[in-house]
Amino acid sequence: MDDWGPTLVAAGAALLVALAGGLLTTTGPWYHALRRPAWKPPDWAFGPVWTTIFTLTAISAVLAWNADASASARAALVGAYVVNAVLNIAWSGLFFRLRRPDWALFEVVFLWLSIAALILVTARVSSGAALLLLPYLAWVAVAALLNRAIVRLNGPFRRA
Secondary structure (H helix, E strand, C coil), rough: CCCCCHHHHHEEEEEEEEHHHHHHCCCCCHHHHCCCCCCCCCCCHHHHHHHHHHHHHHHHHHHHHCCCEEEEHHHHHHHHHHHHHHHHHHHHHHHHHHCHHHHHHHHHHHHHHHHHHHHHHHHHHEEEHCCHHHHHHHHHHHHHHHHHHHHHHCCCCCCC
């Protein structure tokens, strides 16, 4: 179990974050009624992209965990991943469940910054692990631009 422990924990955490975010993501009538920019990726692309990102993130976590066994490095790593996971899930809740793309736009800045921090914390122990997080950073940047466009095209938003 010692050899597989970090892998199982990282995979389980990635699945939990993906599941929580997925459960909060509802693309029903409200979402489909939103005006969206022409450059928005097709809806079918989001699943494969997020699956790839969560897979790379879990691999990155395991590589970083195994690269430095010190308690301080591991504590920083776990802390950065926990903050990022909470912000990742929160964005879906704000945008889709609360139907507040304006609040989600504010929050996505912190999500993006948490990914940048995750890259920095990871790079201290493994440059390869840090590189695996770059697609996540790029995708959230695209998501932030899309979020901004949706706010501009549809705002102001009010609680229903």
